[in-house]
Amino acid sequence: MILPALKKTYQGQLVLDIPSMEIADGSITAICGQNGSGKSTLAKILAGIEKPDDGTVTSDAARSVGYLPQQSYAFHMSITSNLMLNKDPEKTKQENLAHAQQLLKEIGLESMAKKNAKKLSGGETQKMALARLLMKSYDMIILDEPTASMDTASIPTAEKMICDYQRRTGCTILIITHSPEQAQRLASHTIRLEGGKLCE
Amino acid sequence: MIGSFGEAFRLIFSGDSTLYQIIAVTLRMTLTSSLLALLIGVPIGTWLGSARFRGRKILVVIDRALMGLPPVVCGLFCYLLFSGVGPLRALRLLYTLAGMVIAQVMLLCPMAIGMMESHANNIAPQIRENTKGLGIRRFRTLLLTMNESRYHIATTFLTLLGRALAEVGAVSIVGGAIMFKTNVMTTAIMDYTSMGNFKTALALGIILLFLSLALNIIVALVQGRFEK
Numbered sequence: 001m002i003l004p005a006l007k008k009t010y011q012g013q014l015v016l017d018i019p020s021m022e023i024a025d026g027s028i029t030a031i032c033g034q035n036g037s038g039k040s041t042l043a044k045i046l047a048g049i050e051k052p053d054d055g056t057v058t059s060d061a062a063r064s065v066g067y068l069p070q071q072s073y074a075f076h077m078s079i080t081s082n083l084m085l086n087k088d089p090e091k092t093k094q095e096n097l098a099h100a101q102q103l104l105k106e107i108g109l110e111s112m113a114k115k116n117a118k119k120l121s122g123g124e125t126q127k128m129a130l131a132r133l134l135m136k137s138y139d140m141i142i143l144d145e146p147t148a149s150m151d152t153a154s155i156p157t158a159e160k161m162i163c164d165y166q167r168r169t170g171c172t173i174l175i176i177t178h179s180p181e182q183a184q185r186l187a188s189h190t191i192r193l194e195g196g197k198l199c200e
Numbered sequence: 201m202i203g204s205f206g207e208a209f210r211l212i213f214s215g216d217s218t219l220y221q222i223i224a225v226t227l228r229m230t231l232t233s234s235l236l237a238l239l240i241g242v243p244i245g246t247w248l249g250s251a252r253f254r255g256r257k258i259l260v261v262i263d264r265a266l267m268g269l270p271p272v273v274c275g276l277f278c279y280l281l282f283s284g285v286g287p288l289r290a291l292r293l294l295y296t297l298a299g300m301v302i303a304q305v306m307l308l309c310p311m312a313i314g315m316m317e318s319h320a321n322n323i324a325p326q327i328r329e330n331t332k333g334l335g336i337r338r339f340r341t342l343l344l345t346m347n348e349s350r351y352h353i354a355t356t357f358l359t360l361l362g363r364a365l366a367e368v369g370a371v372s373i374v375g376g377a378i379m380f381k382t383n384v385m386t387t388a389i390m391d392y393t394s395m396g397n398f399k400t401a402l403a404l405g406i407i408l409l410f411l412s413l414a415l416n417i418i419v420a421l422v423q424g425r426f427e428k
Contacts, residue, residue, distance in 0.1 A: 049329055067333030073326050076348055085344075086334045133334065142333075 001025055001140070001172060007054035008041055008196075016041045016052075016196040023189070028166055028173040030183030033193035039176045040070055042193070043144045046174065066138040070145050070176075072129030074117035079109060079128055082117045086135040096135070103131040106161055108154065122149040130158055134165050140172040141165075147182070159186055208403035218379070219400070223407060226384040229297055229371070230364035233304035238357050240305070241312020246346050248313065249320025250328065260317060266310035275373030278303040282374065295376040300384075303370040308360045315359065319352045320345055358419050362412055 001023050008016040016038040023029050033039045044050040045057060047067035075082050083100040091099070104110045107127045112120070117128060126149045133141065143162065147155045163186065166173050177183055183190045192199040211219060248259060280286050282294040293299035324345055331341040346353070368386035375382030377391060385404045392401035 044329075047333060049332055064335065066335065067329075069326075069329045069333055071326055071329070073330040075344060076350065085336065129330070136335075 003046070004055045004057060006042065006045055006052045006057075008038075008045065008050070008052050014196055016045070018042070018193070018196075018198050021191065021198075023172060023174070025172055026166075026170050027189060028163070028175060028187045029189045029191060030187035031174060031176045031191045031193060032178065032180055032183050033199070034178060036195075037193040038196035039178075039193055040144055041196075043067070043142050043174070043176050044069075047142050063139045064137075066133050066136070066141040068129055068133045068141070068143045068146055070148065072126045074120055074125045074128060076116065076118050078114050079104065079117050079120070080113045082128055083132045083135055086132050088136045099135060100131075103134055103161075104128075107131045107157060123151055123154065126150055127154065127158065130161065134161060137169045138171050140174070142174045142176070144176045145178070146175065155182075162186065205402065205406075207399040208406050211399060211403040212407060219403065221380055222383055222385055222388045222404065225297065225382065226365070226386075229300050229304065229384055230361055233301045233308060234357060234360040234364050236301065236305045237308035237312045237360055238353070241309050242316050242346060242349075242353055242356070243342070245313040245316025246320045246349065247342055249317040249322075250324035250342060250345055260314075263310050263313050263317065267314050269307065269310065271307055271367050271369030272373065274307050275303055275370035278306065278370065278374045294374065295378055295382055297375070297382060300371045300375040300382060303374045304364050304367060307367065307370055308363060311363060312356055312360060315356045316349065316352070319349055323348055354419050354422060358415055361415055365408060365411060 003018075003021040003023060005020045006016055006018055007014070015036075018038075031039050031042060041050065045052050047065060048057065049067070049069075075085065080097070080100055083103065084096060087093075087096040088099070101110065101113065104113050107130065109124065109127055109131070112124075117125070120128060126146065130143075130146055133143075146162070147158050150158060159182070162173065162175070165171070175183070175186055180190075248256065248263070278299065279294065281288045282291070282299050283289065293302065327345050327348060328341060331344060336344070366386065368390065371377075371382075371384055372387045372390070375384070375387065377383045377387035383391070385408055389401045389404050392398070392404070
């Protein structure tokens with residue numbers, strides 16, 4: 001797939017200015033960079049949350065894109081109900097519920113399935129949001145710092161879930177991370193951003 | 201003054217039918233108008249606070265201006281609509297409880313919209329980012345945003361009820377303060393005060409205060425249950 005050339009400014013300040021890039025379909029690509037390098041802006045533009053000042057992200061109806069924002073939101077309902085918000089329309093309710101339970105078990109939230117998601121800590125909310133996104137198959141998913149709030153013991157589990165999902169669905173994954181180690185562990189390709197520009 | 205308070209309490213527990221009639225009319229009017237304003241204002245306010253479109257700010261400014269609409273102006277407008285020369289004269293709403301409810305809904309709706317708009321404006325960006333990321337459609341996102349605002353909706357309802365209970369200008373013009381029909385607590389307080397019957401006026405004032413206190417306690421208890 002081709003990522004178009006994109007430009008974005010905030011209050012007159014250029015925060016993103018990248019040329020067109022090619023990303024291999026079905027791969028995991030990491031977008032690395034320090035704080036303020038334009039990683040999240042790029043993720044939001046690709047997910048259709050924000051519009052670029054220059055460049056067009058074509059919204060292909062046939063290509064589904066899932067996005068996990070940096071600040072995950074827990075809706076005021078049980079954790080299972082939160083996951084069921086993203087149920088797969090091609091599965092039955094029972095199948096979706098079974099999938100939700102399996103994902104919660106993998107991420108370590110099974111015992112809290114009936115708990116109100118508002119009661120979760122920041123790290124737990126991020127785990128739940130990741131499980132929620134993985135409920136359904138997408139052609140591409142964009143993960144913005146998916147393990148930033150998690151404790152170190154939970155990170156390998158989350159990373160394994162991401163890799164398993166990619167193998168199972170064959171989707172393209174863009175993972176935004178400030179950790180070069182995480183990029184190395186997960187991704188086959190890495191894009192580095194610095195000051196909103198592509199770093200060779 | 202203290203003697204008047206004592207008399208007022210005696211009157212409240214004396215089973216005075218006129219007093220209870222006034223309270224019943226007041227409760228019917230305020231609960232109906234507050235609920236209707238809430239039903240209209242919550243979805244509109246949530247949408248206005250969540251959506252991003254050209255002209256949104258103009259709508260917000262208009263709503264804030266309407267929040268400051270003097271009740272007597274609203275009452276006059278409704279009077280002209282419902283009176284013998286008004287376009288809605290056939291509905292015979294003047295000097296009826298239904299007419300008073302309509303006048304109050306017109307007053308309360310901008311308030312409900314404004315309160316929900318400012319709340320939704322704060323929480324919507326994060327909700328939108330998450331729902332859009334999951335591919336959830338706009339209408340469902342609006343429903344989820346309203347679900348997230350449940351405590352605020354309860355607070356809004358309480359505020360509307362308080363405003364409806366205390367309102368006198370519009371209901372006196374549209375209702376005419378007809379005894380046993382459209383006389384509510386605030387208009388009755390005005391009537392009894394002008395007649396020099398301070399004890400009954402004070403009794404009604406005390407009941408108004410107690411109603412407000414009771415409603416606050418109920419909402420606090422309901423919120424406490426939700427939080428558990």
